[in-house]
Every structure is written in structure tokens, then in C-alpha cells.
Amino acid sequence: MKSVPKLIRRFVGIMLLTSLLLIILNFALLGIYTFNQASNSSPWITAQEVADDLSKNENGYVLSEDMALEIQNINVWAIFIDNTTMKVVWQTDHLPETVPMSYTISDIASLTRGYIDGYPTFTGEAENGLVVLGYPKESFWKHMWPSWDYNSIANLPKTVLSVLAINIALIFIIYVIANSKLLKSVKPILGGIQALSTNEDVHLREKGLLSELAANINKTSDILQTQSGQLRKRETARANWIAGVSHDIRTPLSMVMGYAGQLESDVQLSEDNRGKAAVIVRQSKRMRNLINDLNLASKLEYNMQPLSLERQNLIAIVRQVVVDFINMNIDEKYTIEWEIDEEFTSCTANIDKDLLGRAISNLIQNSMNHNEQGCHIFVRVIAENAVCTVVVADDGIGATDEQIEKLNNTPHYMVCDEKTTEQRHGLGLLIVKQIIFAHSGKMLIKHSEYGGFEVDLSLPIII
């Protein structure tokens, strides 16, 4: 929903820019129009030119031929009113009959501002009188009373700016009112789309401007919910199947394990037969571990293993796992070195204690399983850059670069979505990876500094 204010800001920006551009465009058009109109101001110039051109000789006043032709071409008549007699002392040939031949001062004032019998008139000042040009009717509109209050003119820039500001404000208010309705109907749609991305169940009201869109979102949500429900059902069935099988195997395996365990410690049996019983016990244990691993791996894979994350001291958990191994009286060919400084006593993270303990336990067991000749196992915890890392390393046979690359980057056959006949490794490391991912952590497999195998588990520290 962060995009809504961004959207509003963008719309307002575009609206303000548009208004500004419109104003500039209007001024520009006005300028061009005014410039084009400028040529229409020539009647006054023409009138003055005629006045200047008019000369007096012994037969009276005469106009040069060029000027006479020019005004004739534009269908303009002209008269010359004498200053002393106030009578027309010269005129062009085609003077309309309705034009008076003598004038009073008030007539002069009137014709200067306006018209003579509907002909727009323009004056030019000559030496002894006034030249008056009469243009065709309705060729010009004249402003008869061109006067403004001085203050109005002085305040004109301010007035123009105020008007502009009021206009912009008005446009803005109209825009906000008009768009708030749109935004109101867009908001639930945006919320719905966002909820769809997190696979939430969405049901929008199918009313208003965008009802069709809302209906489509509802439909999409229904489809997604059905699909994820089916997927979940399938995953649950698969996990339940594994859980069921592993449950059903437990009781018969108890019998195998229990009787084999008794035979193993039966002193009346020969050493050879007790050895055979020991093999049955060992293999039964492997089967038990496999059942447990398979069950946990499938639950973690299908998110069916409940996580109880709590603030825990990682060092205490790792220490308990190491102590459990030592207390189990593991074979002497394996030693576990605790490499944590005694001063470093606490490193807290959100942890499911049992699951993480299981992960570390798997790593130690992994070192033992892959080093039958024995090895030293080194366990330490490092805190760096808000990350706490558990390192389980050994000095055993280790792995090749290729194997390590595969372990780090190739999905386990159990969670691989492609057909595979390759069984790269047991479930132990897969479970570790699943557990650490469920804790938002990282797992890194590498060569250990002691020449063997090393696995680093990193978790974000909480303070």
C-alpha cells in the first residue's frame, strides 16, 4: 500500500505541471495573436501617413498618386477638415454621401473615438487640419471609452497572479474531490492484489467504480485458495503416509531390536552368535534412525513440523548436545573437542531447542558415520556481525571439492522435483539444512582446517 501516496503525489505533480504548461501556452498564444493583430493598428499609421502626404498647391489640397491608390485598394475613404472653418476642404473620390461636410468640436471628439455613420474612423494630424480615414463598416471595432483606474493598472501584475493562484487552487480542489472517490475504490483493490501475493483469502465488495476488477480479484483468490488447498491436502497426505508407515514399522522393529539386544548380552551364547546379534541391533538402530529422519524430513519439507521458537542461549544448546554424546560413552576412537572460550558464555537467538539440538547432533553423528577409523570432532561457536555460527569440524577423511559443491548446491533426492536415481547422501544433512532454514539461518559445508569435513550453521543473533 506504499504505492498509493506515491500515486497521489505523481498525479498531483502531473496536474500542477499541466496547469503551468497550459498557462504558459495561453500566454504564448495570446502573444502570437496580439502580434498578428498588431498589423490592424495600421489605420492610425495610415491616417498619419495620409496626413503627411497631403500637400497644398494652387488648386487646393492633393494626395500623391501612390497614397491615393493605396487607400483606394483597401476601400478606405478620406476627408480633410480645416482647422479654422471646421469644414471638409479635401476628400477622396468615393466618399459616401452620408458623411457630413462640416463638423463641430464634439463631432471631432466623437469621430476620433468612434465612427461616422458606422464607418470606423482614424485621424491623422496635418498642418492646418485633421485628416480622417473612414474604413469599411464592421471592419474594426473601436473601444469608445478607453480609460482605466490608475490603481487597477498599477495592481495588474498582483491581480493576475492572484487570479492564477486561485485558478490553480480551484483546479487542485476539484482534482482531489474527483480523485478521492476513485482512490477510495482503488484502495481495496490494491489491498486485495497485495493480499493475493501472500496467498491470503481475498473477498472484496463488488460495488462501485471498479466492481468488475474486484469480482475478478475475488475469483482469482478463490482459484488460488482451491489450488493451495489441494496442494496442501496432497502434501499432508504424503506426510501422513510417511508418518503412518513409520509408525507401523516401530512395533515390529521393537521386537527385532529387543530380542537382538537380549541375545547380544546373553553370556550363554557363543561370541560368534552374540556378534551376529550385535549386527542385528546395529542395523535395527539404523532403521530406527532412518524412520525418525524420514518422518522429520517429510514434516519439515511440508511445513508440518510445529516450530516453538524461543529466545535461547545457543552455546547452552550446543554444549548439551556435546555432553549428551560424551555421556553416551561413544567409542574411544572418537573424541569431541569443545573449542569455546570459557569467557564466551552466551549467544542468544530465536531457537527451537529440540530441533536445533537435533541438527547439531546430526552433524556430530555424521562425522562419526563417515569416519569408521575414528576421528577428532571439533565444536565451536563464533559470534560475528550479528550472526552466531556453530562450527562442527573433524579431521577425518573429508570430502572432495566436487562432493562438497554437490552437497552445498544440489537438492537432496528426497526433495528433488525431477526424476533421480542418484542417492547422494542420507537424510542427516537434509534435516540439518531444513532445520536451519526453518530458523532463517544458513548452512555451509566445506573442508575443515583439520583436514576433514566441516559444517557451519549460522543464525541471526537477537539482543
Add this chain to the structure above:
Amino acid sequence: MNYDYLKQKRILLVDDEQELLSLVVSILNEDGFQNIKTAKTVSEAITVSETYQPELAILDVMLPDGNGFDLMERLKKTADYPVLFLTARGEDDDKFRGFGLGADDYMVKPFLPKELLFRVNAILRRSYKTENPLVKLHDSEIDFARAEIIKNGEHILLTAKEHDILAALYRNAGRIVTIDALCEAAWGDNPFGYENSLMAHIRRIREKIEANPSQPVSLITMKGLGYKLVVEDK
């Protein structure tokens, strides 16, 4: 310490699989337990318990005519004795339910005979203590009931914390107990930052139980990990 008296305890074993019943009876017999009765259903278990009055019940969860959890509740109504669940149901929820109802332990099948015996004996030891159990160490004895140490005929009192720490060590005698578990035993659920206090208490306990505290033989330090209590007859 002699625990032979525990072998006389009456055990009720409930499971619907005859072969498993036979196996468990055989394991318990071999370890010296003689008083064992079995039942294959809830109703049979109730009938047996009325006359037999068991002192420990080992119950399966899934039974033909009900479940082990309900059975435990009904059994415990008549007498309060320890219960161990032995079941193929290994889900956390099942375990929590069992413990929540007051079970003393919960074992998931398949199991090793040794593991079953270890747990049965541990439950019985916890539930049926002798009057005044003295724990023998190399140079002294611990009397948990009186919270004191007897060394060279002298009675030395234990503080509450020392008692808690020693009790936690004794429950796991011969095994390492982590620093964190000891802190939790002494200071409760949130035992962060008590490591130095624990060291001080350990030092004082050694002064009380060891002949030469600077070279301990009963309370051993496992560097960085925890401590181990070495008991003479365990």
C-alpha cells in the same frame, strides 16, 4: 546404594501385541523384576489393577478399546503410582499430552532393552526412595534428606543452592551435567549470567565433600562443558 528392593515392585504392562508383552516381560525378568502382570486392553488393565495394585505401569497409547492417556487417568484415580508410556506414537503433541497428564516418562518404539531398563529403574528410584538414602562419595557421604555432608564423622550443612546443585549432579551421577543445566537447577528457568556464581558454589561444595578440594576426585570439572559427580557405588 543398594536398590534391590526396587526389583520387588509390582509392574503392570499394557500393550495389545502379545509378542511385545512377552519381550518386555523377558527384558524385565532378566533384570530381576519378578512381579509383572500384563493386559491387552483398557478394560483388562483396569480389572487387573484393582486386585494387583501396581507400583509402576508401562502403557501403550493405542489400545483396542481406548487409549493409554485415558487409561492412565483412570488408573491414577485409584492410586498414584508412576507411569511410563511405551508407544509407537512419537509425535511431540503425544509426548506433551502424556507428560501433561502426569506421565513420568515417555519412550518411543523401537527401543533397546538397556534403555527401557535404565528408564524403569530411574523412575522407580525417584518414586520409591529409601528412608534415609546416604550417597557415598570417595571422601564423604551426602545426606540429601538432612541437606548435609558427613565427612570424617563431621556433619557439614549444605546451603539451599549447594543442595540443588548436588541433587542435579546426583540425578545424573557418573554423567556430565552442563553448566547451563546446573545453573537452571539452582536459579530457575532463566539462568543466564550465573556461570561465575556456579563456580563459586562448586568451589564451596568441593571444600565440603573432597578431602583435597584442589585435586577433586568426586566432583570433576569437564572443561567448558560442566561437572560430573562420581559416586562410589553407582
